[in-house]
Amino acid sequence: MKMPKPDAGVIARRAEIIKAMQAIVSGEGVITEDEELRAYDHDGLMAYKGLPLVVVLPETTEQVSAILEYCAGNEVKIVPRGAGTGLSGGALPLADAITLGLGKFNKILEIDFDNRTVVAQSGVTNLGLTQAVEDEGFYYAPDPSSQIACSIGGNIAENSGGVHSLKYGLTTNNVLGIEMVLMSGEIVRFGGKYLDSGGYDLLGVATGSEGLLGVITEVTVRILRKPETARALLIGFPTNETAADCVAAIIGAGIIPGGMEMMDKPAIHATEDFVHAGYPLDVQALLIVELDGPEVEVDHLIERVDAIARQTGATYLRISQSEEEREVFWSGRKNAFPAVGRISPDYLCMDGTIPRHKLAEVLNRIEELSRQYGLRVANVFHAGDGNLHPLILFDANEPGELKKAENFGADILRYCVEVGGVLTGEHGVGIEKRDLMGVMFTEDDLKHQQRLKCAFDPAHLLNPGKVYPTLHRCAELGRMFVHEGKLPFPDIPRF
Template structure:
């Protein structure tokens, strides 16, 4: 993975830039000392590390605007960062870039239950929103597995998902408004407490734009009343095919569970070793199906899903009889990543989405790849929406294993695209999948996306080197190749 060559002039001006930033953010909000910069050198994709030029931690929107304006005027690159939990290197610093950390934006500004929304600052963690409204009977639906640590600002940048998205949607489906600061330092409000935007859907465009279009300084999220109850089923199968068939049959029966997760044999056993959740060790596939809603509905659907599971050859079925038992069912799944971390020195978490019916094919091809690369793989799968998280196990201390793990990962993602899926379901492209974008998009597709960036950031200062394999100047992207000529297709029907 190559990042753009750092700009020598910017590197040379480091002290001047720091001094200017200190005038905007006084006190200890500007970090230049190498030891203090060290904690910021990586995000959740820890294989990549770069010390940022400077870290700045503003406390007000006006400071954010002034920092961005200064950087824009002086052509200094900026990498926005929340908690730094990105698994795709979206918040990887640049040696010649200011790292703009939003961690001091921690306030919940307003809880408006009558309009079912909350206005929060971007540094508030995902879980903190749900916790703040829990006692009043509400929650914020998207729940990425890093929800204890990840911030809502980062969730917006990556369009974060979680186990409940099949029924409740991703971040993009649960936002009402944003406050955005542009690279030019302009503060813009998009949306509010009402639905839909009057003009172009900038709210939708900004969600998942990986910090490349602007810096979010306030988020208005939808709140939902907590479901009356939730119960889960733990269903084992002798093959991943049978598990996949069961998922298809549940949806075909018109049931959209609150969560529907699948684990393969290696993942089941790693989790069971770790947390003793009572998972069937001999199963080849395990489904956790959660049904939530009014009690009468959940009881009815539990029966329906049990029946469907039996009809699809389930080898074991357990139904949670208490809240404690439901949480135990989930404990193994939620601990799947650290569980794999226990049986392997390192692991690499992938994130592709496939049409669900292709699961058996993809799993069997993955086993072949596992043999080819000599690396083990365990799979957890958001089964309802086809989002696959293969965990490739390797040892970074063995020369060449990291490279093999990355090649293995790339082959998996190419396979996802080959079967009609996509490179990333919820982790983002970042630097990790940047060079694979050509597997999904033509040069023209990517040029049109980059033109969108030009509308926001014509000098390409916001998070450059992420998402797009090639950096083009906006002037170049704006050039038109116009073919003068005859009226096309003389035989096109004209009236």
């Protein structure tokens, strides 16, 4: 992975920059020693590491504003960082950039049950939001698997999903407002405790912008009352095709489950060996279908899903009879990543989304590629919304194997796009998929995205080297070729 060449001029000014940061953030909020910087040398994409120029941990929005203003004035780059759990390298440090950590923004500011909102600083963890309101029976719906550690600010930067996004939406559908510091140091607010905006939807634009548009310091999210009850079915199939048919038939019957997850045989075996959830080992594919709502609705839908599963050829079927059993069903799926980590020294987690009806085709293609590359793969899949997580198993100590695994992953993602899907469903582009952007987008598509970037950060100081393979200078993007001014289209009907 090629990163932009560090600016030697900025590195030479390190002492001066540190001094300026210490004038804004006192004491241990400015980290300069190598040993301490090492704690920030990577994010959830473990294969890539690097030391930042310096780490700054501000505590107030005003400090963030002062830092950005200084950096804008002195052409110093910024890498924003939440909890550092991102899987695509979005928070990978740069040698000539300040890593701006939001870890100290950890306070819940307001809980408003009547308006069903929580206002919190951006470093509060995803689970922290739910924990703040669960005594009253509420929760924050998006639940990425890293929810115990990941920050809500990071969730917004990545537009995180989770197993319940099929029914309850992604981060973008559950955030009402943010406070953001622009690269200029200006503090802006998009949205609030109300819906929609009176202008362009900048809240929507900031969500999923991977730290390229601004630094989020405060968020307002909506909370929901927990469903009365939830039950799950564990359904085994003899083939990937029959499992995929079942998924399509459930959706086709007008049922939107709270969650619908699929695992292939290698994933089933790895997780069963690890957590002993009681998964059947003689099936090729396993579905977990969770239904939530009032008991009478859940019972009704369980019956219907049960019937659909039988019709589509299920060979194994279990329905959770208690909350404990439901949690056991999930325990395997929720531990799929560490379970795979046990059977292989290293793994890469991919994140394409595909149209649901292409599932079996894509799984077959992955199997083919697995043979070609000589690398094992286990598949877990948010089947309900077509989001595939192939885990490619490799050993980084074997020379060339990381590269091989990366090439394998890239081939999978290219195939996802080929069948009508996309490069990333919830993990973000970061550095990991940056160089594949051209597979999905034309040069003009990418330039229009970058024009948005230019409106927020004209000097490209925020998180450079991420998301876009080439960053065009804003002046160049603004230039327009003027054609002749006469009506050149005799064939367009005019009235």
